[in-house]
């Protein structure tokens with residue numbers, strides 16, 4: 001396989017040189033952080049009053065974690081480390097669950113972020129000849145602008161349509177012969193269910209790759225999307241606190257996502273003990289920014305669960321890889337005392353071929369007990385067949401799920417297009433249980 005890089009020297013930097021660079025950049029980041037009211041107070045408490053107090057990378061571990069709540073308390077300017085005149089862009093979280101979190105960028109910060117995104121794109125084998133349809137929303141959400149800038153830097157032809165308006169998406173994909181879609185996995189599945197209605201078949205499109213991210217999804221969902229569209233689907237992970245997309249992306253070997261370690265220090269911790277997990281063991285991902293001057297973040301707890309792969313990659317990149325995100329410390333459901341992650345449910349149902357493109361996990365109270373209902377859309381041809389086939393399918397799903405999550409769910413089979421659709425991040429879980 002041909003090895004293409006955006007910046008070979010940076011992407012294949014020898015590990016010891018990479019660590020040296022991390023230390024240099026960590027010191028710089030500490031100096032930036034000390035200019036913010038929040039970190040000035042916090043770092044002084046940990047005995048750090050200048051970057052000279054950081055002698056080794058391990059000294060980072062003496063610094064307390066930063067949490068989403070810290071970011072909220074700092075709203076709006078508590079984490080700004082440069083003068084506002086140097087800020088060229090602001091991104092905030094949606095703020096639907098309280099005070100938003102805000103991240104500022106200088107011109108150089110945006111340049112460096114864009115470069116990371118360009119690395120990701122080239123790592124998938126894409127380049128100037130590609131037609132890139134950006135179906136992630138633009139605006140405060142980082143998915144749209146983040147990839148947009150990177151795609152332009154690489155020199156691809158960008159269609160900045162944003163999310164939604166499915167018919168138009170399909171029409172433009174056809175007319176402009178789009179080769180790469182940037183999209184959430186749930187919206188990609190929805191798009192498939194609308195193809196025929198829009199008067200097209202997959203064979204009318206020129207799609208070669210899909211960049212899927214911004215929400216959790218299973219390996220079986222990736223496979224399904226690859227089969228339905230005949231594309232190579234790449235996993236893309238990032239979060240607005242770390243700029244957005246461009247933190248971590250799969251290369252053509254698709255075994256884990258490279259984390260750009262010259263821009264981020266990654267740690268994996270046990271969320272209960274806060275100790276580092278042993279090699280290749282799953283835990284909560286913690287990131288420290290190394291190249292963002294306007295809003296440096298030290299040891300930010302993402303709440304996302306994954307592990308770091310040991311060893312190198314056939315692509316030659318020396319930056320380590322993380323696994324698919326298996327859940328979040330805050331999305332675990334406790335159903336009659338049993339811990340269940342929504343991703344476990346998706347993993348099981350998406351390997352059943354009759355399952356269509358949408359599903360929902362529904363929780364309700366039945367007396368004093370919790371009841372789990374999994375609502376699944378299945379292909380319409382199933383409803384035209386023998387009723388016994390439907391019963392058998394329902395039973396198989398129930399058995400498979402029961403074996404995986406140790407809960408006996410009720411399965412509801414739905415016609416295509418009947419469950420709620422999301423053009424951005426999907427809301428898969430509806431929990432109607434009274435929270436006491």
Ligand code: DLL
Nearest residue numbers: 143213214215216217236237238239240244245325
């Ligand atoms: O979702 C940034 C992004 C945009 C990533 C486009 C990839 C593509 P936020 O809105 O801040 O930023 O949401 C970040 O989404 O902490 C994860 O819980 C989840 N997430 C993002 N990518 C993935 C992924 C963007 N590939 C939060 N797999 C993160 C699983 C993901 N979860």
